[in-house]
Amino acid sequence: MKNLVFITCLVLLFSCSNKTQSTEETATEEVAEEAMEEVAEEAAEEEVTISEDYYDLKELDCKVGESFNLKNIYQLTPHEVDQIDQEPSYYGSILNLRYRFDQAVRMCLDQNDWSADQYDRLFNPKIQETGKRGRTDLLPTVEHEMYMVPAWLPSVVSNKLIPNPNSSQYNGVVYQRIYDYYRNEFRKLHLAYLLLTSYSSFEYEMRLYANAAQRGRFLSDGKVQFSDNYDSYYQFWSRYMEPYWSKFESVSINSNMHHYSAFWLRRGLDESAEELNSLQEKIINLYDPEWKNEVNEYFGKPLPKITFDTTDYVDFIDGGQVIIETDSIEQFYEQAENGILIKFDNGNSRFYEQGDYGGFYINSYLPESNALIITQESEYPESFYLSLDNGEQMQIGGAVTDHYISPDGNFIIAKYADFETSGMLIYQLTNDMAKLIFNSGYIKTPGTPRWLTDSKFVLPLEMDGQLVFDLTIF
Secondary structure: OOOOOOOHHHHHHOOOOOOOOHHHHHHHHHHHHHHHHHHHHHHHHHOOOOOOOOOOOOOOOOEEOOEEOHHHHOOOOHHHHHHHHHOOOOOOOHHHHHHHHHHHHHHHHOOOOOOOOHHHHHHOOOOOOOOOOOOOOOOOOHHHHOOOOOOOHHHHHHHHOOOOOOOEOOOOOEHHHHHHHHHHHHHHHHHHHHHHHHOOOHHHHHHHHHHHHHHOEEOOOOOEEOOOOHHHHHHHHHOOOOOOOOOOOOOOOOOOHHHHHHHHHHHHHOOOHHHHHHHHHHHHHHHOHHHHHHHHHHHOOOOOEEEEEOOOOOOOEOOOOOEOOHHHHHHHEEEEOOEEEEEOOOOOEEEEEOEOOEOEEEEEEEOOOOEEEEEEOOOOOEEEEEEOOOOOEEEEEEOEEEEEEOOOOOEEEEEEEOOOOEEEEEEEEEOOEEEEEEEEOOOOOOOOOEEEEOOEEEEEOOOOOEEEEEOOOO
16 A cells, blocks of 8 residues: 655645535544555555554654744654655555645644644644635535635745755655655646646636536545436546546656546635646746656647637637538549549549458548548548648548538548547648647537637537637637
8 A cells, every 4th residue: 555655745735624524524534544444454464563653753843933844744654764765656646645744734733633723723823814715606515515725825835835855854855755756646736737727628627527516416535426327427537537638758647637637626616726736836846847848848839728608609600611422522532442542633643442441431521621531440540631732641630520620721620539538639721731739638529610710619518608719829
């Protein structure tokens, strides 16, 4: 079992509230009990004797006057030190580290039981929060459904609780080594936020989450539990499981992405998401500057602007033609026994062979760009944009189910669905070339695009409102 070790950067992960319900206190106790039971089972298997202080921390002063003694606050148990020494990285969900940090706070306050105001008393005793935060317009009972991040927390963490990476805590472990141990999961948490805000509308995703919560109920850790329909539960979370459509060289995206995405959506509902993201960026700048460059390169490229909108649009224009009638597209090819021969305007042609497991067929003709959309049938079908001017061919994704053209023929909108995921692609058409400018698995069930201009379109949704895509940056 991976124990719950913590570092400063993970303070931002706990979603504590000074209005925590009794059910949440019970849940925390149950988690601790389950952790001890799991350790006992492992020890029995390995014939290891568990000492009474297996999870205990030493009683050390955590404050000197109004200053924090970070070396003591971030102390580790000997077992945790051994794990960091022996293992290259952590493979659990770093959201669970909240429970480990609860222990440190209780030790600092010299108390045995968890209390709703313990973080206030240790880190911010002089601040009295006023006013309410939270998107109660989306989730009316938001304060009762999940832990809330106090308004003072991000500022206190940013100014007082981030140690120098080259310093060490009580046990002598350097903070940079602790960060490196959790690095992959910490990066995934940051990516979850960037993907949500770059490849969808964060407002739209929050509304999906709030709707799901009202169809069922929140568990104490903020996850949504659907009453009697596991299929609905799985279907909702599957949109965040693994972003197969987005690959990163320095991050292994193989689990926990749905939990990290849900964390940020909850932070949107309690209105702390932007503050916590800024805090996380500060930590990355300090502890992980090389990876920051990869993030900037990936997310610094132009992307469509996506907004959730409830405007009642009425002035739409027709999109470009997509001709699918057999009689109309037969003029572009000659049928042969084992394939098709496609003729180009420059006098050349290309033969597409019929294979053992499927062949090529023409989806449609696009008059505005004088091109064909063709598909290679197979277990993993691929679709291509084929210019009839000169025979230039470009892949436009696997398993494309529908495609639409902008009014002036400058953009292709394509929906796809395969074994792993489904979503939407956008290509820009210039000089007989189709350039991919957008690929998102979050836009899973869009309706037919309705065009406002050649570079701006509306996607109807399954809820009140629509997504508006603005492509004018291209």
